[in-house]
Amino acid sequence: MTELRTLLDAAADVVPTNGINRxxxxxxxxxxxxxxxxxxxxxxxxxxxLAGSVVVPMASRLGTIEPAGPGETGVPDQIYPxxxxxxxxxxxxxxxxxxxxxxxxxxxxxGWFGESCCHMAVVGASTDQYAFxxxxxxxxxxxxxALNARLAPDxxxxxxxxxxxxxxxNLVDGxxxxxxxxxxxxxxxxxxxxxEGTRLAVATGDPAPGAADEIGLATVTVADPPSWSVPxxxxxxxxxxxxxxxxxxxxxxxxxxxxELRIAPVDGGSAQILLTGIGMVNPHVAWSPDGxxxxxxxxxxxxxxxxxxxxxxxxxxxxxxxxxxxGEPGLFDTERGVELTAMLGFxxxxxxxxxxxxxxxxxxYSLERLEFNTVERSAITQLAEGIDxxxxxxxxxxxxxxPRSSNQPHDLTKAIAPVVAxxxxxxxxxxxxxxxxxxxxxxx
Amino acid sequence: MDRYAGFSEFVQTRExxxxxxxxxxxxDVQLAEDLLQSALAKAALHWLxxxxxxxxxxxxxALYRESVxxxxxxxxxxxxxxASMPERAGVSPEDQIDLRFAVIAALRRLAPRQRAVLxxxxxEDLSESQVAEALSCSVGTVKSQTHDALRRxxxxxxxxxxxxxxxxxxx
Numbered sequence: 001m002t003e004l005r006t007l008l009d010a011a012a013d014v015v016p017t018n019g020i021n022r023x024x025x026x027x028x029x030x031x032x033x034x035x036x037x038x039x040x041x042x043x044x045x046x047x048x049x050l051a052g053s054v055v056v057p058m059a060s061r062l063g064t065i066e067p068a069g070p071g072e073t074g075v076p077d078q079i080y081p082x083x084x085x086x087x088x089x090x091x092x093x094x095x096x097x098x099x100x101x102x103x104x105x106x107x108x109x110x111g112w113f114g115e116s117c118c119h120m121a122v123v124g125a126s127t128d129q130y131a132f133x134x135x136x137x138x139x140x141x142x143x144x145x146a147l148n149a150r151l152a153p154d155x156x157x158x159x160x161x162x163x164x165x166x167x168x169x170n171l172v173d174g175x176x177x178x179x180x181x182x183x184x185x186x187x188x189x190x191x192x193x194x195x196e197g198t199r200l201a202v203a204t205g206d207p208a209p210g211a212a213d214e215i216g217l218a219t220v221t222v223a224d225p226p227s228w229s230v231p232x233x234x235x236x237x238x239x240x241x242x243x244x245x246x247x248x249x250x251x252x253x254x255x256x257x258x259x260e261l262r263i264a265p266v267d268g269g270s271a272q273i274l275l276t277g278i279g280m281v282n283p284h285v286a287w288s289p290d291g292x293x294x295x296x297x298x299x300x301x302x303x304x305x306x307x308x309x310x311x312x313x314x315x316x317x318x319x320x321x322x323x324x325x326x327g328e329p330g331l332f333d334t335e336r337g338v339e340l341t342a343m344l345g346f347x348x349x350x351x352x353x354x355x356x357x358x359x360x361x362x363x364x365y366s367l368e369r370l371e372f373n374t375v376e377r378s379a380i381t382q383l384a385e386g387i388d389x390x391x392x393x394x395x396x397x398x399x400x401x402x403p404r405s406s407n408q409p410h411d412l413t414k415a416i417a418p419v420v421a422x423x424x425x426x427x428x429x430x431x432x433x434x435x436x437x438x439x440x441x442x443x444x
Numbered sequence: 445m446d447r448y449a450g451f452s453e454f455v456q457t458r459e460x461x462x463x464x465x466x467x468x469x470x471x472d473v474q475l476a477e478d479l480l481q482s483a484l485a486k487a488a489l490h491w492l493x494x495x496x497x498x499x500x501x502x503x504x505x506a507l508y509r510e511s512v513x514x515x516x517x518x519x520x521x522x523x524x525x526x527a528s529m530p531e532r533a534g535v536s537p538e539d540q541i542d543l544r545f546a547v548i549a550a551l552r553r554l555a556p557r558q559r560a561v562l563x564x565x566x567x568e569d570l571s572e573s574q575v576a577e578a579l580s581c582s583v584g585t586v587k588s589q590t591h592d593a594l595r596r597x598x599x600x601x602x603x604x605x606x607x608x609x610x611x612x613x614x615x
Contacts, residue, residue, distance in 0.1 A: 005567055008468055008547065008562070009567070010544045011547040013464075022455055022484055023452040026484035027452075030488035
């Protein structure tokens with residue numbers, strides 16, 4: 001052993017003595033490696049975030065909407081803003097369930113109405129799945145910020161205006177069809193469905209430039225071929241300060257404008273004024289399913305214009321209803337501290353669906369059923385902060401079903417959370433491998 | 445607190461011995477410099493943790509592992525073919541110098557793991573189990589590698605036989 005050690009010891013004597021400051025170089029390398037590690041961690045975090053932002057929308061669009069089990073259909077007791085990465089539905093991409101029941105505008109980066117479309121959202125009636133519906137942009141001549149589309153009473157179809165007429169998008173199977181407008185007509189906006197879903201009220205106009213004065217009310221049957229008509233309401237229609245409803249069978253049209261409620265046959269005939277003194281700002285009007293009464297709601301800054309019941313608070317949104325047969329008027333309101341903000345329609349023949357809030361100007365908003373005579377209310381759902389109450393519409397028939405407990409819309413986020421986690425992990429591993437390789441390089 | 449306190453002093457004290465080991469592990473001065481510098485950088489990186497323990501053991505372990513590891517990544521670089529061994533006939537001082545370079549030339553022609561086993565076993569005087577631990581292999585592997593290394597060393601440099609005082613050990 002000694003012999004070989006001596007040989008090795010002698011061989012090692014050839015190592016020269018030099019003036020290299022190895023300690024200084026080693027410390028410099030160690031510092032560089034430490035800095036690299038910090039950078040690697042930062043890059044890993046950024047990469048994970050980026051990977052997540054790419055994978056999340058992909059995963060959400062790939063996700064399917066599960067059909068509900070028996071007895072699960074019903075409005076959730078809480079409606080949330082649409083999750084950022086909710087899937088889009090449209091023609092060829094159906095919601096895949098029985099119906100949707102709420103429709104609202106969704107703010108985008110360029111506002112409620114983007115450059116090429118307006119963004120809306122639907123909420124599945126059977127699940128808490130939220131989805132976007134991107135509709136073609138149309139000039140909103142109907143005014144009042146009204147949406148360009150309307151949800152059918154059964155919640156299965158969305159009707160919206162196109163250059164050719166009215167497009168019907170079936171949310172259940174993703175199919176579409178067009179109710180072609182007559183030659184020379186231009187449909188600007190869909191205003192209302194009849195209760196039976198057989199006719200639509202629309203805003204139409206002359207497509208020629210500068211012919212906006214020709215804009216008026218029209219109706220169209222949901223048939224093949226469609227039948228178009230222009231009712232005579234005896235007043236120049238003003239889209240920005242009016243509300244329209246159709247009778248359940250679509251034979252008559254109701255218009256709330258200038259504080260008056262008028263009805264007229266859609267296929268011709270004289271108009272009739274049923275109510276006056278309705279709040280003229282931001283009006284709402286609805287026709288009961290049995291066709292016997294009409295409810296109207298409007299904001300007024302004159303409390304005497306629509307006096308509240310005795311004991312009522314300072315609510316300025318006053319509800320009115322009238323019996324169509326004999327013109328018998330009625331009033332509905334809420335108690336002090338609960339303000340009527342909007343009316344979405346009838347729920348049965350003696351209730352209306354209203355949005356109420358502690359203040360006219362602010363939420364939280366609650367969607368409730370209000371009984372005419374007793375003014376008793378029952379909560380259906382709450383609107384979470386961030387939802388514009390004036391951009392919500394409902395399929396009234398579905399709102400007959402008792403509300404169910406909400407699962408909140410972050411289910412989608414939960415579903416894709418593993419994907420995001422894996423993506424982040426992969427990104428982290430990749431970056432750490434790069435960092436390790438760099439460290440090896442640095443140490444050499 | 446200076447994270448690297450005491451590191452410079454430690455290196456100044458031990459770098460010569462460490463460089464000698466690195467040289468035997470690589471059989472090349474430049475590679476030995478690189479190997480030692482790499483091990484010192486690792487030690488600096490973990491100096492806070494190792495300075496109160498056995499920093500030299502840490503560095504030597506890094507030297508051993510890295511010398512073998514480098515062989516994996518830079519195969520062919522460390523196994524430098526050399527000319528045939530010079531003929532030897534005596535043991536004069538000149539002969540000893542020639543023998544020194546004959547050893548180096550023979551080491552260069554060994555596989556890195558064989559060099560590491562020889563250095564640890566016969567230069568560092570570690571036991572077989574200690575060598576196995578240092579190289580993260582089994583004792584059996586150390587034995588076989590030692591046997592192969594000695595046999596190859598003898599075949600590569602037959603003139604070294606003139607200096608054998610204990611053939612059983614050398615062989």
